[in-house]
Amino acid sequence: MSFERIREKLNILADAAKYDVSCSSSGSVRKNTQKGIGNSSGMGICHSYTEDGRCVSLLKILLTNHCIFDCAYCVTRKSNDIKRAAFKVQEVVDLTINFYRRNYIEGLFLSSGIFKNADYTMERLIAVAKKLREEENFNGYIHLKSIPGASDELMREAGLYADRLSVNIEIPTVSGLKLLAPDKKHEDFLKPMEKVKNEIIQYKAEKKIIKSTPRYAPAGQSTQMIIGATGESDKDIMYSAIHYYSTYHMKRVYYSGYIPVADDARLPALGTEVPMMRENRLYQTDWLLRFYGFDVREILNQEHPNLDTDIDPKLSWALRNMHLFPVDVNKAPKWMLARIPGVGMHSVRKILEARKFRNLSWEHLERLGLAMNRAKYFMICNSRDFERRDLTPSQIKGAILRQSSSKYRQLHSGQLNLFSQSA
Numbered sequence: 001m002s003f004e005r006i007r008e009k010l011n012i013l014a015d016a017a018k019y020d021v022s023c024s025s026s027g028s029v030r031k032n033t034q035k036g037i038g039n040s041s042g043m044g045i046c047h048s049y050t051e052d053g054r055c056v057s058l059l060k061i062l063l064t065n066h067c068i069f070d071c072a073y074c075v076t077r078k079s080n081d082i083k084r085a086a087f088k089v090q091e092v093v094d095l096t097i098n099f100y101r102r103n104y105i106e107g108l109f110l111s112s113g114i115f116k117n118a119d120y121t122m123e124r125l126i127a128v129a130k131k132l133r134e135e136e137n138f139n140g141y142i143h144l145k146s147i148p149g150a151s152d153e154l155m156r157e158a159g160l161y162a163d164r165l166s167v168n169i170e171i172p173t174v175s176g177l178k179l180l181a182p183d184k185k186h187e188d189f190l191k192p193m194e195k196v197k198n199e200i201i202q203y204k205a206e207k208k209i210i211k212s213t214p215r216y217a218p219a220g221q222s223t224q225m226i227i228g229a230t231g232e233s234d235k236d237i238m239y240s241a242i243h244y245y246s247t248y249h250m251k252r253v254y255y256s257g258y259i260p261v262a263d264d265a266r267l268p269a270l271g272t273e274v275p276m277m278r279e280n281r282l283y284q285t286d287w288l289l290r291f292y293g294f295d296v297r298e299i300l301n302q303e304h305p306n307l308d309t310d311i312d313p314k315l316s317w318a319l320r321n322m323h324l325f326p327v328d329v330n331k332a333p334k335w336m337l338a339r340i341p342g343v344g345m346h347s348v349r350k351i352l353e354a355r356k357f358r359n360l361s362w363e364h365l366e367r368l369g370l371a372m373n374r375a376k377y378f379m380i381c382n383s384r385d386f387e388r389r390d391l392t393p394s395q396i397k398g399a400i401l402r403q404s405s406s407k408y409r410q411l412h413s414g415q416l417n418l419f420s421q422s423a
């Protein structure tokens with residue numbers, strides 16, 4: 001196989017993989033063994049690669065963009081007239097090792113269209129991971145995308161070689177999935193998720209008793225939802241996410257704004273802006289639920305089925321619950337400090353530490369680095385309560401918006417190609 005053909009395949013299959021955002025690699029530690037190659041450290045590995053080959057983290061590709069399915073939202077769907085390609089197992093292994101040795105990547109994120117059937121495709125994904133681990137002694141990070149409908153045996157095997165497995169639910173609601181991906185069945189996603197969850201629990205339990213038990217998907221499982229392709233509300237999306245977190249012990253749920261790829265009456269028109277701000281608000285909500293002790297129903301409910309796009313969800317919640325404010329930062333419990341807009345968990349810890357020694361004033365709080373432009377309307381301290389007096393929620397919102405400029409760009413910033421014409 002010529003280098004030119006491999007390069008062409010990379011162009012096609014790395015480009016097709018850019019629509020999948022669920023390749024975070026945090027949470028896994030895999031040490032180098034004596035004769036092995038690579039290691040994966042716990043946190044902060046970035047997920048994209050640059051054109052000039054520096055600081056590349058994960059090689060993110062599809063094994064193939066051939067697919068027997070026709071999901072309307074997917075660029076790889078069988079009815080789409082695009083260039084197709086498929087890697088051989090050994091080609092992906094060689095690319096991974098070669099890029100690793102050149103320090104381009106720290107691991108592999110491997111997904112695939114479905115050729116033939118789910119099991120046939122899954123077997124090939126596993127074969128790549130198995131060869132990397134067993135023949136190349138590769139200890140870098142491997143994230144395998146599981147193929148919906150793959151059998152239990154294969155899901156079990158996949159977790160013995162991969163650090164993380166993901167089964168992408170794609171569309172947040174069952175009705176949306178039926179509309180846009182008529183070939184797929186909701187149960188096809190749930191079965192592998194359940195299998196992976198149970199295997200993780202079982203392997204962890206066994207490892208406590210028998211030290212030599214191999215690790216099974218040590219970075220857990222994740223899933224991804226495309227948002228904005230169907231008419232679901234933010235409430236629908238977040239309630240689904242909570243279900244996957246609690247029922248299947250997901251490490252992460254990813255929210256991926258729909259990128260219009262098809263001229264299809266069931267979907268937003270071509271050229272429709274990618275809902276980047278909405279995506280960002282969903283991630284902020286997800287964060288509040290996982291780390292700030294919020295219940296999803298406090299943020300999204302019958303009355304408020306969608307998140308504000310102009311302000312963040314914590315501020316939005318606080319403005320709807322003004323009766324709980326102002327919070328006295330010198331007395332409030334930790335969970336309530338965490339609910340003050342502009343006060344992150346890092347600041348909460350600093351406040352708790354600092355107030356052991358003194359009664360905190362505005363000056364102290366400013367020095368602790370709180371986002372005072374928002375926080376000052378929701379707290380009192382050892383100073384005069386001068387900011388909040390007589391202001392209504394809409395006046396506070398207006399004042400905050402006037403002071404802040406959005407840091408989020410509206411446009412979708414595409415993923416860079418591994419090889420561009422100019423590279």
Ligand code: SF4
Nearest residue numbers: 067069071074077113
């Ligand atoms: S099965 Fe996956 S790759 Fe195939 S069309 Fe559907 S989303 Fe795309």
